[in-house]
Amino acid sequence: MKKWTYSIFLTYFILGIYVLAIAIKSPFISMSVDLTNGQPVFIDSYYPQWAQQKNINKGDIVLAIDGEPTLEDRSVQLYSIIRSAHTLTIQKPDGAIQTIAVKHRDMPEELYLQILFPIFYFLLAFVVALYLCQRNKNNLSTFLLILFLLTCSLAYISTGASARGNVIGKFVIGICIIFCMVLFLHFLQHFFNYLRIKWTYIDSKWLYLFPLIIPVCDLLGEFLPTVRELTPLLNLSLFAILVLYAIYILLTSYLRTKLAKIRLIAIAFIVPFLPFLLFFVAPEILGHKPLLHAEIAALFLLFIPFSFLFIQVNERLFDIEYQLSRLRYYSTLAFFSALLATAGIALLFLGELSIVHMTSIFLLLFLVIIASFYVKERIDFKYRKIIFSSTGNYVHNLYAAVHRMGKAKNQQELLDRFKYEITEKLGTTAFHICTITEDSPQLASSYTRLLLHDAGEEKIMLEIQHALQKEELLWLELLALYVSMSINNLQQIEDLVRDIQQIKNTSDTPLHWLDKLLWNIIEKEKSILAQELHDTILQEQLHLARELDVLAGSPTINKETVLDIREQLLNATKDLREYCENLSPPLLDTFGLQIALKKLIQKVKIRADFLLDARIDRVQFQDVTLHLVVYRLVQELFNNAIKHSEATEVSLQLQAVPHGFILQYDDNGIGCDIDDLIQSSASMGINGIRERVRAFNGNITIQSSHNEGMHIFIQIQEDGDSYDEHTYYR
Template identity: 85%
Template sequence: MKKCTYCIFLTYLILGIYVLGITIKTPFVSLTLDTTNGQPVFVDSYYPLWAEQKNIEKGDIIVSIDGQPAMENRYVQQQMIVRSANALTIQKADKSIQTIAVKHRDMPEELYLQILFPIFYFFLAFGVALYVWRRNQNNLSTFLLILFLLTCSTAYISTGASARGNMIGMFVISSCIILCMVLFIHFLQHFFKYLQIKWTYPHSKWLYLLILFIPGFYLMEEIEPSLREFTPILNLSLFAVLVVYAIFILVTSYLRTKLAKIRLIALAFIVPFLPFLLFFVTPEILGHKPILHAEIAALFLLFIPFSFLFIQVNERLFDIEYQLSRLRYYSTLAFFSALLLTAGIALLFMGELSIVHVTSIFLLVFMVIIASFYIKERIDFKYRKIIFSSTGNYVHNLYAAVQRMGKAKNQQELLDRFKYEITEKLGTTAFHIRTITDDSPQHVSYYPQLLLHDAGEEKIMLEIRHALQKEELLWLELLALYVSMFINNLQQIEDLVREIQHIKNTSDTPLPWLDKLLWNIIEKEKSILAQELHDTILQEQLHLARELDVLAGSPTIQKETVLAIREQLLNATKDLREYCENLSPPLLDTFGLQMALKKLIQKVKIRADFLLSAQIDRVEFQDVTLHLVVYRLVQELLNNAIKHAEATEVSLQLQAIPQGFILRYDDNGIGCDIDDLIQSSASMGINGIRERVRAFNGDITIQSSLNEGMHIYIQIQEDGDSYDEHTYYR
């Protein structure tokens, strides 16, 4: 799939560069001529300002084009038009001969609309398509979206070559304007499937047959040259039908589902294509003069890459409702701000600005303000975490303070630590924590107060007798919120401990909820094991039973068949033994942890396609469960290496330390992005490792990035009070 995609990208790139080279090679002039008297007489120009600057007047005779007689030019003969030229020789009415060098820079409209804007659009769409593909490579909807973007950009950049009469350019633009619509409708069908929306329209695969009409149009031209005037009309009509069909699908689907995703796609499609359809395509089909030239109407297509950049079927890049709400909010603020600023500028330059100028100023100011809001949002996101003041970084200190307070074992210790944090950070002792009950005397305070805990009949209040800055007050409010949650959790734990202690002292009856929890855990493990056995060994046994049935009904029994069945039975028995060993490693209890790990590593070396180097020290623990923990950690690390790492070298080291151990794992595999790993199915093994380490108050550090392998450091000691739990991702 990757090679195919690379070939597609390369093909579009080569086509784009080729048609761009044709456009740059020769400037587009489009001079309309009258050849009825046998001479090419100038009538009109596509760029009248340029013709006026070059002193080309109506009635002038075009003598030669790029050094060749004008009447020998194919387009002069067939269409009475000069499409492009680098040099023109004209004869004035006074018989004087004038040679004109045609340069792109002399025709700004041609330079911008046929060269600069198409280059910008092509490489922008190419970059967006490449970016979308890199983010999600294995999805058909994304692939169709990429093809749509590339086809639109190729159609746009080929307009210059087509206008110059280049056959490849004309064929490319004719094919691409049809193909891009077919690809978009095909994309909609798969996107609807992803959204679980029923597709009530004809299957999009039949639309690809329309592409076959394009060679047919050109073949008809060769057979009957008089049809050349109708070929573009047929092509544009087909394009118009597909655009209307796509709009119909989007509008009816949105009315049926009311989904914001459909609304966004509808806007992203209608905004670029509808102006091109209404202002150029429709008048051309009806035989009228277009309201806008094709190059100007096509400028709306510039919205396509920006619109579809965020539309990905996995929604990892874009929360549609959130983005729309931001856009509405920012647009409202920007509209009124831009309106006031534009009104002020209009009053300042009263009478000097036309309506067009005022509108342009308003749009410019509006867009600049919206962009400023988004830039401010990004800056705030980066720097609001660090609120600078004379006493340092409040937010970072908040995280550290919460972590320190979270170690409190009871409510009083928690409040003591809270006081300590306030004193250290704010540099004041002018505060008081007091408990208010229903029986407490009424107390009127003239100082700000924060509610730390409310249990109905009892409230814990923080009274502040010191003037605070806004940043300090924000820090204190957030810290108080955490204190409130900590108190609630501590009280629930204390109530639970008292309940357990009470039941223990009064009776031997076990706790119902504890029994239920343990039962659920056991049943979940049973279900997982049952599914594993069903999908593997049981299926193998059923397959062997069917083979034995066939063998029993056979008049002759072949020895090779019986031996093959026996071999399969031995393999199934081997798999079952491995399941049993994984559930309860027999060597662990018999010969100890070191021997069990060596046996496990030996088995992995046989299965794995990487070079495994292992160094296993002898470790001893007072808590015998730690032996099983170490075994499970090593087992899970090696399983992940086999399934996901794609490594050629894996290193494992178990080192004994006082009252604990250090386990190091390194591989040179594909690595991963830690944020993506946590959300993927492959994170189940990593999360299991983290949970085991966390259960024994251990430290775990995971370092990984794409194509740079994975490195895991684990340290666990039996004295859990001396070591805090930390998990780092880098």
């Protein structure tokens, strides 16, 4: 994290601590008084229940605030409001004087809505901001999103200080409430550019003039009472305009593009801000009584950090559909659970809890339950091996069993390994594998029987006399299915090897089908090379021939034309030399794999439009053909990047591992749908990579989707025993 980023975080944190300290310093009471008769006569309180409990009635005279005369208070002089106090001196109509101590705990609404919830929101926003900063460094979209979250939290936490008449608190909330909207619009503009969506709206840099209006009005308000009265209305009006403008951009953009990313951002923005706009801001602007107090309407802002926690803007976003469906599922469960729990609490404390209390309890339970679901998900994943059974989660251990059994070289070895897995996993020897016919005797019904192989008249069966749980039975059925397919494959291979051996022993006649297969492979490679030469060098040669024809028919020979033709011939010769080097890399045999790859990388950097970051470890293999395999894989990956990816950044890493290597490729290009790619003609390179990896019994993982780049992970072990070939697409 850079120094200036630390400075921004520190500035927000210091301002937050200051305005919070102002709110904690003295309780907020907001008592309206009438100064008509020269005395501060109590009219109404922001918290009428508290006033009733303290026996403060309409018509009482407030003589002093914290021991100072009430008429000397600035808020009383300007607005006829007592904003905050530790003690109040009250004179009753009968002349009795009483001193009332004011404490935060006497007004739960004030304690929760102006102190506890703002603290929670402020800390939550900082945690999310730090998380995003660590996950996506040096990214403007992420930085704007972080500033938006911090500005929203600072505006929320400064409401208490502003309500108490603190100058800095009023200044901070006046700027932040506008500034957060401008930051969000700036984030949208940059994010749209990242998604390659044309920005047809106002350039966000001009909107940064809006937050400057409020400080100017505050300064003028010190001298002009009219401006002072209009400043809050102007502030809310600018906020409403920017919110509606942002909603308009999100809705029109989503209707135009139907992108899930924009839908998620729209939900994450509209859900927190629309209730605050409709229930508080709009009535205030129109001169009506707000439907909800500002503190209650602002509670919806708590959804902002949770919503934008899922938004990552480095090279791509989270798997948004997965995250959104997960959040939607957990939120639905949490909503009804929290609603039922809140209703139960309300029945237990009937008449003792206010609407604010109930809303606070519901939101707290809702957030706690959602967090509990995510914690449970992580714990279940971590301890999935022991969560269902003392011997482990059978389904998750199925892959390991299949992997071990896959090393069997014949049917008997496969069945022996199958027996071993049953004994180890189910902890029983009350089973046997037998071959049965139609004449075989029927077994007792207590036996569980699974078919392993059907050879017509004879069948290979697994018979187990052991009580099986659902997980155990599922594991056994899946493993038996694998055994059945493996037996079929092994028998076909054994039959094929037997036929080949018989032909070899009984005749010198060549194997025509093998010759045909090899001939087809050679012809396919020739066709690919011919197409490449036809589309490049041959077309250039024909073009040069036409230019020479024109030059031969000309009465004079232009020296510049001849030199230009010579230059084109040299370029064609250079391309032809590159084709020859690609067919048989000369450096590979002479200087080794690492030098050959470095030379290839230098050529790619000159030829390609993207920025290439390549890290090549020194690798050594006993099988010399693996050096050529690695070279061809790297070559094919670069060709795919140059021709199809449209990437601006490509990274490639070759890492040596014991008895093998790992090759990792990543780009930020247009990506593709893997299923569509495999069916198209453009998949020739990808299929070539897959075939080479499969030929050497390796692993390949391909991840890609539209506008999400391509990410390929390849691992090959030289001995071929540690890893079986698998291809994964995502």
